[in-house]
Amino acid sequence: MKTVQTVNELKQIIAINNTKTIGFVPTMGYLHEGHQALLNKARADNDIVVASIFVNPAQFGPNEDLDRYPRDIERDTQLATDAGVDVLFIPSAEEMYPFESGITIQVGELSTKLCGESRPGHFDGVLKVITKLFHLIQPTNAYFGQKDAQQLAIIETFVNAYNFPVQIVRVPTVRETDGLAKSSRNVFLSEQERVEAVHLYKALQLAKITWEQTNDLSEAITKGKEHIESNTSGKIDYLEALSYPSLQPVTNETKAVLFATAVFFEKARLIDNILT
Numbered sequence: 001m002k003t004v005q006t007v008n009e010l011k012q013i014i015a016i017n018n019t020k021t022i023g024f025v026p027t028m029g030y031l032h033e034g035h036q037a038l039l040n041k042a043r044a045d046n047d048i049v050v051a052s053i054f055v056n057p058a059q060f061g062p063n064e065d066l067d068r069y070p071r072d073i074e075r076d077t078q079l080a081t082d083a084g085v086d087v088l089f090i091p092s093a094e095e096m097y098p099f100e101s102g103i104t105i106q107v108g109e110l111s112t113k114l115c116g117e118s119r120p121g122h123f124d125g126v127l128k129v130i131t132k133l134f135h136l137i138q139p140t141n142a143y144f145g146q147k148d149a150q151q152l153a154i155i156e157t158f159v160n161a162y163n164f165p166v167q168i169v170r171v172p173t174v175r176e177t178d179g180l181a182k183s184s185r186n187v188f189l190s191e192q193e194r195v196e197a198v199h200l201y202k203a204l205q206l207a208k209i210t211w212e213q214t215n216d217l218s219e220a221i222t223k224g225k226e227h228i229e230s231n232t233s234g235k236i237d238y239l240e241a242l243s244y245p246s247l248q249p250v251t252n253e254t255k256a257v258l259f260a261t262a263v264f265f266e267k268a269r270l271i272d273n274i275l276t
């Protein structure tokens with residue numbers, strides 16, 4: 001595996017491999033089994049696998065956890081090597097954003113729902129870095145976890161709308177044995193919160209089952225919220241059901257329904273979702 005830190009080195013490697021299929025896995029590091037699933041799929045589908053580790057300042061708000069986002073480059077490098085990554089790109093913020101262009105990408109309506117409501121500008125920042133990474137790496141396929149369902153919906157829509165020559169591949173959420181979705185931020189949970197955190201997934205399942213049995217979405221959402229309130233010390237940011245991937249209110253015509261939640265614990269805001 002080759003580790004590169006500069007855009008120039010990366011461009012040279014991509015140029016040499018321009019006849020090969022490239023699978024790309026963008027990450028913010030502190031890799032876990034969820035990332036491993038993305039890397040494994042990329043490895044199986046492509047000639048070359050490129051992964052990036054970059055804690056992207058553009059997608060963090062002023063009061064968010066940019067400075068304390070967990071980092072372990074040594075462990076990540078080992079994990080990427082073991083997963084068969086060919087090129088690991090680890091740029092600095094200066095390398096990624098050497099000057100301020102004053103030009104921004106604004107997501108619009110898709111970012112007014114779910115996480116976008118409490119994280120203004122977050123998805124604009126995600127598209128800023130993804131655009132740069134796609135242009136630099138020119139991947140055939142790019143891999144994203146279903147756990148970040150809104151991010152995935154926004155990236156799919158963006159790529160479609162602006163004809164990026166890349167296939168976005170959805171990879172299912174990887175969970176701990178008790179059902180908690182794997183996340184780099186789980187490390188911030190206290191022992192008690194870790195026990196409670198599984199109830200996000202349970203609440204989503206309860207909401208989905210209630211909806212399937214009663215066809216009453218508002219009852220389903222209420223039951224889901226009550227479950228989180230009675231079984232965790234966390235504060236609900238949202239628990240909602242929307243069509244997927246358009247993120248519109250559910251109607252009789254809706255094909256796939258996304259049940260999604262975000263909950264604030266003491267030092268971590270966790271998200272999870274399930275799709276019908």
Ligand code: PAF
Nearest residue numbers: 026027028056126129148
């Ligand atoms: O999902 C993430 O880890 C990040 O949002 C991504 C896609 C790597 C962009 O910084």
